[in-house]
Amino acid sequence: MEWAIQDVARASGTTSRALRHYGAVGLLAPSRVGSNGYRYYDQAALVRLQRILLLRELGLGLASIGRVIDGQQDAAAALRTHLRLLEAEWERLARQIESVRTTLRKTERGEQLMAAEAFDGFDHTQYKDEVIERWGQDAYDRSARWWESQSGAEKAAHQQRHEDIATDWGAANRSGAPVDGEVAQGIAARHVDWLSESVPPSKGYVANIGDMYVADPRFGNNYDQHEPGTAAYVRDALKVYAERSL
Amino acid sequence: MEWAIQDVARASGTTSRALRHYGAVGLLAPSRVGSNGYRYYDQAALVRLQRILLLRELGLGLASIGRVIDGQQDAAAALRTHLRLLEAEWERLARQIESVRTTLRKTERGEQLMAAEAFDGFDHTQYKDEVIERWGQDAYDRSARWWESQSGAEKAAHQQRHEDIATDWGAANRSGAPVDGEVAQGIAARHVDWLSESVPPSKGYVANIGDMYVADPRFGNNYDQHEPGTAAYVRDALKVYAERSL
DNA sequence: CCTTGACCTTGACGCCGCGTCAACATCTAC
DNA sequence: GTAGATGTTGACGCGGCGTCAAGGTCAAGG
The missing domain is CATH 1.10.490.50 (Antibiotic binding domain of TipA-like multidrug resistance regulators)
Incomplete structure (x- = not known):
């Protein structure tokens, strides 16, 4: 049993472009390519695709996904590393949001905080x-x-x-x-x-x-x-x- | 008083590459360009740069920064829009982190959840x-x-x-x-x-x-x-x- | 005057994961 | 036969620079 690229795309909730991309980067090859160049995917390919999409939803990069799926890297280890990245990014965002809120409050109060505070080389946060x-x-x-x-x-x-x-x-x-x-x-x-x-x-x-x-x-x-x-x-x-x- | 590009870069905590980039995208022109092509920045340019960097630290894109600084857009409005984006992204990250944690726990318990749950075309969220x-x-x-x-x-x-x-x-x-x-x-x-x-x-x-x-x-x-x-x-x-x- | 080394220039590719034309071939149904 | 859906490869775009590459400029020292 095999499916055309569009069928696979719809069934998996992704796009044919993404599937071709996965093929191009060596992440998911079609199980068969017709003489006309058409790509066809079988059950095994679907399973592999599903694992790809699962990891992608978690935010892993395609390269890591490839390593995990091909068994070159432990899934748990990859996820732990990834998790640390996500958490760091999450905290960075939190701080940034606070900064934006503060700045917004100040500008709304009419403060010209973007005015002429020239660099003094003694920025109290930078160093x-x-x-x-x-x-x-x-x-x-x-x-x-x-x-x-x-x-x-x-x-x-x-x-x-x-x-x-x-x-x-x-x-x-x-x-x-x-x-x-x-x-x-x-x-x-x-x-x-x-x-x-x-x-x-x-x-x-x-x-x-x-x-x-x-x-x-x-x-x-x-x-x-x-x-x-x-x-x-x-x-x-x-x-x-x-x-x-x- | 004017400074060479490297001096400005160090004083402001950015890089000369970034300064050239800002010039290229029309965000910050040098106050003077020598006959040899060297860029020089004066006090006014530094002030402008500082405003740029302030907004950039808040995560705004260079295009928005340009609009705000040139007075084509209200700073408060831009910040509010931006804040909403940040908050949405922050929540998305929080959900993603939860997913990763869950997945990590499962794989550590040995569950093969990436196995053969093939697409059924009846995905209860997709449709x-x-x-x-x-x-x-x-x-x-x-x-x-x-x-x-x-x-x-x-x-x-x-x-x-x-x-x-x-x-x-x-x-x-x-x-x-x-x-x-x-x-x-x-x-x-x-x-x-x-x-x-x-x-x-x-x-x-x-x-x-x-x-x-x-x-x-x-x-x-x-x-x-x-x-x-x-x-x-x-x-x-x-x-x-x-x-x-x- | 020459060299060394620091600093400057423009130009162009790379990143990341595809979206989005473009130009063209092929399949399906009427 | 023809329209319309679907397929292909190829290439650019996005964002904000980092990072070579290849070469010009400048200040200091011999």
Whole structure:
């Protein structure tokens, strides 16, 4: 007993195009191909198709399905792997939905949160892992809570202050002012003051954050863009400031 | 102040490839292009980029982002539409995850649910609308509940019984046995008995279901594949049986 | 001046699972 | 014979870039 492609498609709830596709990728070959090129499927092919469609409904990719069906991979193992992927995606979606809801609420309240919050290289979510690794979970949590509590305008102001400080760092470096001189130490004081808006800065924190500016170009560029080598200059000036004044 | 593409990429947490892509699709043009073809971005471009990335993090497509940013579409409206999509997808994923978990449990218990539950052309979900239209909502609900309550093995057995009956219908038709004769009516009795597994068959139901076998090839093929014209044969035999015995 | 290495360009394919024409051959029924 | 349903292969499209490929440009150092 055999069926034409359209019969199979209707019986299985898929399409003839999909069946041809499965043939093309070597997932399901017709049991017979007529001299006219027509594809015919027998009972065995239907069973195989059914297994394919079952796994596909679960969201597996055609490649995995092929491996499972041909016995090259354990079905349970494939499903477990797949399940983890699905769950991760599901959680990602949940977070995204929350973000959209929040953003929607804010825009409806008329907030212009998409305005001019220029990049500051200190995005409190983007570098989450690094921040936690270096200063611990609480520091991150406090910082994140603080950041979340700010309005768009407050965030923008905060970043503007930093932008000004970075510009001054660049100018100081360009002018050749010594890192332990009055100019540099004055900027360092403002820098620490700026830092204290989000996190109460300890001596060790201030002394070491400069290393990160130098080591990590994602942070350092904020300074080096004004004048090359400024990140290192900032690092040294902050170390001096931490020793002297904290 | 302007920045080279790589600087912008690092500062914004994206890639130069993406920036070129945004340029190519008209989403974000560089503020200046050098005579050497190099792209440079100024503050305004950065602000625009930031809005792009914000919306992209929320999962919006580049096309929508373009419309929103260029003020051709209300941001709130776009976000609401998008939110509905996300929520639908989220629920779909949740259902899929449940399916995978169920399937995984079964395969781990050793059940061969991917085995030979061949298509029967009577899939209780596939033809939902038709079934409801012909026999009403309750009939469908009852049938669906019954079907759902069956295990894989029970479903397979149910379908195997039908497969046997269909084979016999084909043989009876081929042999030329009269539809009101002993052979055909015997098969009709088994057929009705089989039907009663899922739905208590009324006289009218039995008398008319044969019409559907003939009218709808998706159903009729199950019989005609054994011997052409068997669907009509079954229809006639069932009509006689309904009159005489129900 | 030359090299090295980092960075820039355009162009094009790949991914994933088919949907959707297009252009043409074949089967079925009247 | 002819219409209409159904079959074939071939190729593009989708979304958002990643990832070569092949080559031009620039700053720094010898």
